[in-house]
Amino acid sequence: xxxxxxxxxxxxxxxxxxxxxxxxxxxxxxxxxxxxxxxxxxxxxxxxxxxxxxxxxxxxxxxxxxxxxxxxxxxxxxxxxxxxxxxxxxxxxxxxxxxxxxxxxxxxxxxxxxxxxxxxxxxxxxxxxxxxxxxxxxxxxxxxxxxxxxxxxxxxxxxxxxxxxxxxxxxxxxxxxxxxxxxxxxxxxxxxxxxxxxxxxxxxxxxxxxxxxxxxxxxxxxxxxxxxxxxxxxxxxxxxxxxxxxxxxxxxxxxxxxxxxxxxxxxxxxxxxxxxxxxxxxxxxxxxxxxxxxxxxxxxxxxxxxxxxxxxxxxxxxxxxxxxxxxxxxxxxxxxxxxxxxxxxxxxxxxxxxxxxxxxxxxxxxxxx
Numbered sequence: 081x082x083x084x085x086x087x088x089x090x091x092x093x094x095x096x097x098x099x100x101x102x103x104x105x106x107x108x109x110x111x112x113x114x115x116x117x118x119x120x121x122x123x124x125x126x127x128x129x130x131x132x133x134x135x136x137x138x139x140x141x142x143x144x145x146x147x148x149x150x151x152x153x154x155x156x157x158x159x160x161x162x163x164x165x166x167x168x169x170x171x172x173x174x175x176x177x178x179x180x181x182x183x184x185x186x187x188x189x190x191x192x193x194x195x196x197x198x199x200x201x202x203x204x205x206x207x208x209x210x211x212x213x214x215x216x217x218x219x220x221x222x223x224x225x226x227x228x229x230x231x232x233x234x235x236x237x238x239x240x241x242x243x244x245x246x247x248x249x250x251x252x253x254x255x256x257x258x259x260x261x262x263x264x265x266x267x268x269x270x271x272x273x274x275x276x277x278x279x280x281x282x283x284x285x286x287x288x289x290x291x292x293x294x295x296x297x298x299x300x301x302x303x304x305x306x307x308x309x310x311x312x313x314x315x316x317x318x319x320x321x322x323x324x325x326x327x328x329x330x331x332x333x334x335x336x337x338x339x340x341x342x343x344x345x346x347x348x349x350x351x352x353x354x355x356x357x358x359x360x361x362x363x364x365x366x367x368x369x370x371x372x373x374x375x376x377x378x379x380x381x382x383x384x385x386x387x388x389x390x391x392x393x394x395x396x397x398x399x400x401x402x403x404x405x406x407x408x409x410x411x412x413x414x415x416x417x418x419x420x421x422x423x424x425x426x427x428x429x430x431x432x433x434x435x436x437x438x439x440x441x442x443x444x445x446x447x448x449x
Contacts (some may be wrong), residue, residue, distance in 0.1 A: 084204065105139040105158055106193055109212040109227040114197045115204035118146040122228040123166075141166070142228075142297060149232060149257030149289075151297030153177065156184075163187055164195075169301060179407055207332060208396075229290045242266060246318030249351075253285075258292045259310035259329065260285070268318075269349050276352025277323070284345060284354070295333035308332040311341055312343075317402040322355070323347045324402045342410055344401045357400045362436035367398060367426075370434070371409050375425040387420035407431035 085354030092132030141154035155177075156166040166184035169177040184206060192209040212227030233255075238250035248268035254261035262285040265274050292309035299307025310329035317324040325345045332338035346355040357379035361367060372394070379387040387393065395411030402408070406428045413421050426434070 096156075103108065104188070105136070105156065106164070106188060106210075108210045109231065110193060110208035111211045111231060112192070112206070112208035114145075114206045115202075119143050119208075120228065121154070121233040122210060123154065144232065144293070146231075146235065147257075148291065149235070149255070151293055151300065152180075153297060153301045154184075155179075155340055160401045164193070166226070171301055207309065225339050229286070230295070232288050232293055233286045238266075243315075243345075245315050246323075247320065248315075248318040248323060250315065252313070255289055258289055259308075259312075260288050260292060261311075261313045262288075263315065263325065265323075269352070273349060273352045276345050277349065278352075280347060280352055280354055281345075283362075288343075295331055298333045305307075306332075307334070309341070311343060316321060316344070316408070317404065318350075319402075322402055323349055326401055337415070339415060340421070342412070344399055344410075346400070346402060360436055361434055363398070363434045366434045367392065367409060370430055371395070371398070371411055373422050374426065375422050378422040378424060379420070382422075383426075384420060392417055393420060 084385065104127060105123070107120075108341045110121045110123060111119070113119065118158070121141060121392075123139060123141035125139050132378075137158045139156045139158075141156060142151050144151050144156060153169040154166050155169055156164055158164050164184070164186050166186065167179045168182040168184075170180045172178040182197065184195060184197050186206060188195045192207065194205075194207045197204045211231075212394060235255060237253040238256055242249055242251050249266045250263045250268075251266060252261055252263055262281055262353075264281065265277055276430065292311075295309045296307040309331045311327050312329050313325050313327045315323065316326035323346070327341075327343045327345060329341040330338050331341045347353070348355050363444045375393075379385075393413065395413055397412045399410045399412065400407060401410075403425060406425045409424050409426055411421060411424070
C-alpha cells in the first residue's frame with residue numbers, strides 16, 4: 081500500500097502546471113431515460129464482454145430499454161476535454177463488432193451521466209443516475225443477483241388463469257419481453273412452504289431471464305443478430321410432496337447452430353426447496369443401464385433406425401422429472417447426435433432402486449409410488 085501511494089504521489093508531482101487529470105470513466109449501474117424512454121445501463125472497466133477497456137479513457141458496457149429488455153452493447157471513450165462518446169455496437173458479420181451509428185454524447189454529472197443520444201432520425205436528451213455497482217464476471221448465477229440484472233427483472237408479469245393439478249393451484253406467469261414463463265403457487269402446501277416454493281420459483285425465473293438476456297446480446301453482438309432463447313413451462317407432476325415443471329425450448333446465442341434447451345425443475349413441497357438430483361440418485365450406473373434398455377424401445381417406436389447403441393449414444397448427463405408412473409430421464413447427447421435424445425420413463429418400481437438411501441425423505445412422492 082505504501083509503495084502504491086508513493087508512486088501515485090510521484091505521478092501527481094510530474095503533472096505540468098495547469099494540466100487537468102483525465103476525467104474518470106463511468107463505472108456502475110445507471111438508470112434513467114433517453115427522451116421519455118426508461119433505460120438501465122451498465123458502464124465501466126469491470127464490464128468484460130469481449131471489449132478491451134483500460135478503465136482510464138476507454139470502457140465498455142451494455143444497456144436495455146425497460147419495455148424491451150433486449151441488450152445493446154456499448155463502447156465508450158473519454159476525450160481530452162472530459163466529454164464522453166459512447167457508441168452503440170452490433171455484429172459486423174465477421175466475428176467482431178461495429179457501430180450501429182447511434183451515439184451518446186455525455187459527461188459525468190455528479191454520480192450520474194447526462195447529455196444527448198443521437199440516432200438516424202432524432203436527437204434526444206439522456207439523463208442517468210448511478211444506482212449501483214457494475215456486474216463482475218460472466219457467471220449467469222451471479223448475473224441474476226447483481227444490480228443490473230435485478231433491474232432487468234423488475235417488470236410486470238403477465239398472469240394466466242388459475243389451474244389445478246394434484247391438489248396444487250397455480251397460475252402461469254410470463255415476461256412478454258422473453259419467450260419464458262414460470263408459475264406461482266396460490267394454494268396447496270402450507271403457507272410457509274408455499275412462500276418458500278414461490279421464492280425458489282422466483283429466483284429461478286430471475287436466473288432464466290438473466291441467461292436469456294445474456295444469450296440474446298451475445299447473438300446480437302457476435303452472431304447473426306437473430307438470437308433465440310425460449311423455455312416453455314408446463315406442470316408435469318403435482319403431488320403432496322413434490323412438483324415438477326417440464327421446461328423445454330431452444331436457444332441460439334451465436335455460433336454454428338441452435339441447441340435444444342431442456343431444464344426441468346422439481347420442488348420438494350415439504351420445504352419448498354429445489355430437489356438436488358445429484359444427491360437423490362445414488363445408482364448412476366443403474367440409471368445408465370435402465371436408460372439404455374428403455375431408449376431402444378423409444379427409438380424403435382419413433383422409427384429412428386439411425387439411432388443405435390454405442391459409446392456415442394451414452395449420455396454424459398441426465399435430467400430428471402417426476403411423472404405419473406415413474407421417473408422421466410432425458411439423456412443429453414453431443415450435438416452431432418442430439419436428434420437421438422429421448423425421454424425414457426423408468427417405472428416407479430425400478431426407479432425406487434436407483435434412489436439414495438435417504439431418497440424417501442428427499443423425494444417421498446417417487447418413493448411412495
